[in-house]
Amino acid sequence: MRRAVGTVVAAVALLTASPPVRLSGQDSQFGIRGLGTPGRWESVRSRSTGGAFGPFDPLSPLMEAPLADIGQLTATAAGGTSHRDVQEGGATTALRTTRFPLMGVAGPLTRRLAVAAGFTTYLDKSWDVTFRDSFMLRGVLQRYTDEIASDGSVADVRLAAASRLSRRIAIGVGLHVLAGSTRMTAERRFDDSTFHTVRQSAEVRYDGLGVSGSVLIGVAPGLTIAGWARSDNRLRAKVVDTASAVTDLPTMAGGGLLFAPSPSVRFAASAAWRSWSRAGAGAFDTWTWSAGAEFGSRRMPIRLGARRGQMPFGPGTEAPTETAASLGTARAFAQGRALIDLGVERLERRGGGLTERVWTVLVGLTVRP
Amino acid sequence: MTRRRLALVGAVLLVAACVERLTAPGHCPGDFCPSGQITVVDTLLTSNISRDSSYRGYVLAYQSALMLAAHLPGATDTLDGRPIFRINGFGARFRISTVDTSTGAILGADSARLQLYVLRRDTATHNLQLQLYRLPITIDTSTTFGSLAAPFTDSLVRTVNVDTLLAQPGRKDTVTGDSVVVDTVNHRLVLSLKLDTAAARYVGTDSGSVAYGIRIAADTLASIAFGKGTFGPVLQWYLRVDSLGTPVARAPGVLGAALASFVFAPSPAPIDSTLAVGGVPSARSLLRVTFPKVIRDSSQIIRATLFLVPAVPARGAPADSLVIEARTVFADFGGKSPIDLRLGDTTVIHIGSTDTVQIEVTNLLQLWAADSTHPTVLVLRPENEAQFLGEIRFYPSVAAAFRPTLQVTFVRRFPFGVP
Numbered sequence: 001m002r003r004a005v006g007t008v009v010a011a012v013a014l015l016t017a018s019p020p021v022r023l024s025g026q027d028s029q030f031g032i033r034g035l036g037t038p039g040r041w042e043s044v045r046s047r048s049t050g051g052a053f054g055p056f057d058p059l060s061p062l063m064e065a066p067l068a069d070i071g072q073l074t075a076t077a078a079g080g081t082s083h084r085d086v087q088e089g090g091a092t093t094a095l096r097t098t099r100f101p102l103m104g105v106a107g108p109l110t111r112r113l114a115v116a117a118g119f120t121t122y123l124d125k126s127w128d129v130t131f132r133d134s135f136m137l138r139g140v141l142q143r144y145t146d147e148i149a150s151d152g153s154v155a156d157v158r159l160a161a162a163s164r165l166s167r168r169i170a171i172g173v174g175l176h177v178l179a180g181s182t183r184m185t186a187e188r189r190f191d192d193s194t195f196h197t198v199r200q201s202a203e204v205r206y207d208g209l210g211v212s213g214s215v216l217i218g219v220a221p222g223l224t225i226a227g228w229a230r231s232d233n234r235l236r237a238k239v240v241d242t243a244s245a246v247t248d249l250p251t252m253a254g255g256g257l258l259f260a261p262s263p264s265v266r267f268a269a270s271a272a273w274r275s276w277s278r279a280g281a282g283a284f285d286t287w288t289w290s291a292g293a294e295f296g297s298r299r300m301p302i303r304l305g306a307r308r309g310q311m312p313f314g315p316g317t318e319a320p321t322e323t324a325a326s327l328g329t330a331r332a333f334a335q336g337r338a339l340i341d342l343g344v345e346r347l348e349r350r351g352g353g354l355t356e357r358v359w360t361v362l363v364g365l366t367v368r369p
Numbered sequence: 370m371t372r373r374r375l376a377l378v379g380a381v382l383l384v385a386a387c388v389e390r391l392t393a394p395g396h397c398p399g400d401f402c403p404s405g406q407i408t409v410v411d412t413l414l415t416s417n418i419s420r421d422s423s424y425r426g427y428v429l430a431y432q433s434a435l436m437l438a439a440h441l442p443g444a445t446d447t448l449d450g451r452p453i454f455r456i457n458g459f460g461a462r463f464r465i466s467t468v469d470t471s472t473g474a475i476l477g478a479d480s481a482r483l484q485l486y487v488l489r490r491d492t493a494t495h496n497l498q499l500q501l502y503r504l505p506i507t508i509d510t511s512t513t514f515g516s517l518a519a520p521f522t523d524s525l526v527r528t529v530n531v532d533t534l535l536a537q538p539g540r541k542d543t544v545t546g547d548s549v550v551v552d553t554v555n556h557r558l559v560l561s562l563k564l565d566t567a568a569a570r571y572v573g574t575d576s577g578s579v580a581y582g583i584r585i586a587a588d589t590l591a592s593i594a595f596g597k598g599t600f601g602p603v604l605q606w607y608l609r610v611d612s613l614g615t616p617v618a619r620a621p622g623v624l625g626a627a628l629a630s631f632v633f634a635p636s637p638a639p640i641d642s643t644l645a646v647g648g649v650p651s652a653r654s655l656l657r658v659t660f661p662k663v664i665r666d667s668s669q670i671i672r673a674t675l676f677l678v679p680a681v682p683a684r685g686a687p688a689d690s691l692v693i694e695a696r697t698v699f700a701d702f703g704g705k706s707p708i709d710l711r712l713g714d715t716t717v718i719h720i721g722s723t724d725t726v727q728i729e730v731t732n733l734l735q736l737w738a739a740d741s742t743h744p745t746v747l748v749l750r751p752e753n754e755a756q757f758l759g760e761i762r763f764y765p766s767v768a769a770a771f772r773p774t775l776q777v778t779f780v781r782r783f784p785f786g787v788p
Contacts, residue, residue: 029401035788088401129402137411137778148403186783188407195778196671196731198407204786237786244786280788315400352400 034313039121044364048328048343049292050305052268055226055256063214064172067162073107122156152182168218178208248278276312284319286310299332320351424704431630433755450633458577481569486596487558491688504580514632526568592686648760685759692752
């Protein structure tokens, strides 16, 4: 137990330590004109495999059914530090962010029923943009600098339950409460100081609801398939108790395949579809797919994966694309009671003449006391 | 054991709950900017100022911080300002010694020295002359220019040429005993004039009170201001006092002016339908503004400008530009409205000018927008009331073509929360 506590302390230090240059995990320029940047409902383990293991990972909040095999009380949290280069029209801007996008606790309630609670990022809405422009005002060309910023996110608070119906079949359901807020500011500074600086701010609160269901089927020894579906109703934005916008949220569905030819070799692939076009103009339905592998014992595996997909918001008539490759490992301590996951991801997003390249370092901590 | 497990889980959750968010400002390429934009609206409120009126009499000549002297011939009349002041004396008797209380009759004055502060002058004025007149000691706050016509004609006691005095070595005239000190830091002249027995007559039956008036003259632009109070006229008597039949000299402490004011002609024109600002006694104008609800409730004012069209050229001494200010009031009681001194905006009026006057009143309108209980009334008044002879008159709201207008630039509420 003492060793477990020491490991947790070390992991906590890793999670909270920030590198000298901090930056953006899931923020994206593509989310500014739209609802935001959708979160990745994956643990560090899943993300290190490109997301391919997401449907089979009980600590990833994508599916509920894998919770049926959780076995014991488990808590997990993840953090990510990203460095993002935004390239547009020959100019490159470097951006940085640190995020803690995932937290959850799960455990068996009875022999056949497991439950989980936690949150993950549903939409990231943190950005800060500045631009210069000019317009005619009182007969004179007035130059100004605008800075519009949003700081906050919409979290997906999930309550999930899962049960293994038989040796081959497990099912799960989840209730999702979407809640969050952003602190938004809009500022305009005129070069001509006769015009006072414009500074407005508001706290925007968001709410919504969703339900999900999933199934895990053991087709054959070492071969498992997964399927999931989720429906969210709408995202309501309120400013000072007045609804400023109500946006329909997508219906989603996906599936995956896990092949484990031996205890130390696991392959997985997954795909998902999301009807983001319901969110209105400038939004697109998206497809994503991923493939990954995990080698070695669970105490210290090697993980790798790749994924490709579309971003839901962007200019023009085609959805921006997203391509990523990832690599990771883990280290178990204290007889497997504590686990530190490490991962690194290289991501590229393209669309509308803009390219984003992101390096993300991921750290996850899992404790099974 | 279970408790320890829960504590461990709690520790992990606590760490994860410390969410840190950092974003660095980035540029905003065209198609990737936020959909909401800052919307600026510029509007001219041509008919929102009404029920405007003028009032005179806020600060009278004797209440002014300065004594104004001017002699400015005009096309039809001459602007003539004359400082007047009275200095009360010691009475008919004076203490002989500081060690006992015995007094002796004041026999008269050998001489006196009068000190005057010139607080404002135009350095372009040449050959500036001061003419000191003896006035009746009965002058008071109601004394008029006309009532002093006779003494200002026949009671000249001294003439001093300031420019000549300034040109003297050491700025001292060894013949007359006059001197001048130039305070370059505060831009003041301190004149010290020696008055002989004839000029400084100590009349015991008048309690030693004396009154003087000053006229000025110059080649051009004869307009200056003398100080009052701390910087007011000061008289040092050199007395002869009877001490058991023997006259002895005594130099008592200096005396300040008991009354300091000025008279001038021509008198200001009566208040009419125009909006008068300035002059002596000072005039103010009230403008009542109908503040549009759309601006008050849902916008941020970034600039507001009040436009006023002069009905006549601004009057006054050409060298003395008039600064007028716009303020708002705590309550609208017409001419007696208490002025809110927290915020104010000013502009300079050049004498003789008929150009449209602009006053930036952004902060006043921002105050109205922030406090809906604040009366939406503008007061126009001189920044330093009754310290300049200048006055300007603007067209009122009833003059449709030239009425006061407000140009307001504001920003609508940003569409927060709209994707």
